[in-house]
Amino acid sequence: MVTDRSGDTWRPLVAALANDRVREAFARLTLGASADDALDGLSPSRRRHVVETLQRAGLVTADLRADGSAFARVLAAAPPPPRPTGADRFLSSEGRLVRYPSHPDERRDLLEALAHRVFAPGEVIDEPELNDRLAALTDDIPALRRHLVDHEIVERTRSGSEYSLVAASPQS
Template sequence: MAQETGNRWRPVIAALANPDVRVAFGLLLGGGDLTAYLDAKSPSRRAHIVRVLTASGAVRAEGGVLALEPTVFADILADVSRRKAAGIGRFLVNGRITQYPASLRERDDLLRWVAERVLEHGETVSEPVLTGRLRVLADDAALLRRYLVDAGFVDRSRDGAAYTLNEKGAQSLSA
């Protein structure tokens, strides 16, 4: 059964969510006695198990014998690795910034996302507190702090000791 690229995993997971199908798949995988297991089921249940296994793409029927489809999991993993992140997700790995966008619009989107996570409207924090919050999102917290100020999302006091979400940053929270 051909699946849309990127969604081949769905029927496999759906099949494995069914306890009877999961046992049958496990028997196939481990070389157990699938025939005895299926023979113990009613004809309709047996047909259902076989239908779900083959529809998943993880198993094929060859001359009435079920066999594992050896490439299904590699194909699913290949689909996942080909999937491209969109929006600011392209610049994040596990919720941390790995690179900054070259585009000013995308950089603003990323910095707006950061501002929304590290400061609340009306909150004033010290430089060490803001730096600690930014360290969760990026390796170079000082650079990220500077970007937030330069882009106009965060205001810094004259002495550099206090930071607040400014009007531009606060507008992004309500938008």
């Protein structure tokens, strides 16, 4: 597989797969067709182009057999995605709650982060609005709402019909 100037080993591979004729030839080779059968119906110049593109991408061996290891090489060359830290460890990539941490301090940190996504400072909202906002974070709305209240991150008004963030106590 050829690496371009910037070190992007994935570019020739993606370029090859973006070309319908190259992709079709690679699929045929992958399914066991001979090179002649895989390239059947192409003009000599088109055949040359398809073969060169497959070779540049590392998708074929020297004898024009399919080589799917190019995908593994590209993945191995890519840096691993960053690992989530803090409260993000308990959220999906879409920001939805996946699980609650077992450690109490981590659970509180997660709940505080979620509460600050739902409420603006000083904002008071009714229960249906709170439920709508929590629905973006979890399928179990009552459980999350209860955790927020039980951990004294969110408070209910006396009537129980409205919610707001608990005011931070002043630092001594």
